[in-house]
Amino acid sequence: MHLHSRTRRGSLAASAAVCALAVTVGGCSGTTKDSARSDTQGAAGKATANPDAELKKGLKLAFLPKQINNPYEKIVDDAGIETTKEFGGTGKEVGPSDASASSQVSYINSLIQQRQDAILIAANDPNAVCTPLKTAMKQDIKVVAYDSDTAKDCRQLFINQAGSEEIGRSQVRHIAEQLDHKGEIAILSATQNATNQNTWIEFMKDELKKPKYKDMTLVKVAYGDDDDQKSFQETQGLLKAYPKLKGIISPTTVGIAAAARYISSSSYKGKVVIGGLGTPNQMRKYVKDGTVEQFSLWDPKKLGYLGAYAAAALASGQITGAEGEKFTAGKLGEYEIGKDGEIILGPPTVFDRKNIDEFDF
Incomplete structure (x- = not known):
């Protein structure tokens, strides 16, 4: 799930490029845990997190990209689907062939009928998908936005690529x-x-x-x-x-x-x-x-990887989506939920002639 580095020297160079940006990305949030918990009340509800809970086996995760033929989102979704095997779950990708505002609605309704444990969505429109997503959450189907967010009360978490x-x-x-x-x-x-x-x-x-x-x-x-x-x-x-x-x-x-x-x-x-x-x-x-x-x-494979683990943590009760909660995303390590249910993958990398051949995605 990591960037493919052709040489150790290249890997170190890539790490340096990322670290150079890390300083500027680090300080983007700034509210208290208590105030943010009230902010996310609509998404997290009154559920209580159990950080010691084991990830449930057999979880069903569905990835709903902006459009099914988007090559970038294909990388994200394929990585997320592959990740479900690490915790004994299954994943699939469904979605429209166009990126219009309402094109994802029918797919959400179908996933609700299929009783998926979690829906991960890259929203084409922040509001057009809200009604069916709220229906999903009422039926205890967890909702994680990634790449492109929904309105804040229409999901529990948003996995942001970078600040x-x-x-x-x-x-x-x-x-x-x-x-x-x-x-x-x-x-x-x-x-x-x-x-x-x-x-x-x-x-x-x-x-x-x-x-x-x-x-x-x-x-x-x-x-x-x-x-x-x-x-x-x-x-x-x-x-x-x-x-x-x-x-x-x-x-x-x-x-x-x-x-x-x-x-x-x-x-x-x-x-x-x-x-x-x-x-x-x-x-x-x-x-x-x-x-x-x-x-x-950023690395889209890591985005899909983090999304899958976040959805699994939600569906297993480890987290609810409130600020300050923490969970472990496999080999990526521990993440903490920020304001409004946002989780930031990490800083972006700058690619140029010097380092581009160190990466393969």
Whole structure:
């Protein structure tokens, strides 16, 4: 479930890259346990955690991604499904072929009828899925959001890839350094209602308000709907509409790959900077051909691994979703639940020409 490192030297280099960011990610929360317990009352209910409880055998976990053909979420879900074997459970992936707001509802209803022990969902819309998820929780089916959150009272836990503020602000910092803090930039997002994308974008906009970015302008937020062809076309549209555009941030693995593909075979190569979130395997050729200097991500296999253990801990009564509770996620070690039921996997890694061949996912 860990990143594949080809050499011990490479592993140490990768660890150093992660540690360099750890300092900035570490301090994102700041409420008391008592206040947060009341905040999560709707999700955790009045259940009492038993940290000494054993993980139940035979647990059934279902992963519901934004869309079934998203390559990034396939990595997450496959890792989570494989992880269930470690504690004697079973897992499966179900989901829609499109990422529209209501496309996940019918799948949630089916999983309720199947009496799954836990539903893990990457929400396309924070509110559209709430009614069936609340129905699931009333029937003692645990709900864990991952990658993209639901409204807070519609699940017990949210497994966040990294601190949302660090993800958003770092995207601006990275592209600003490459542009010498000057020029027009655009954002190529996923869907308009994607919780994670919108949260990151708000932090990007706030970061851009700082004086050091006074010569940078965000001209447009475009939406590729996590569809490869639409993201490709949106990239083309941005460059035609804004001839002075100097950079594009795409905080979605589908979008950044599509944008890089367009730029790589166009006259904009070497003139327009592409940054954002991508996987090493899909971005390797664009880094090596000079289209992309750097991008970021966390290990999606670890995200699925952590999600599976969190869901199992919930379903076994080890935790309820209240702040301050702790559980052990197998080989990843101990995690503590933060405010509003959030669990942060860890800091993102920055990939570039120097380290990209140390990773395989």
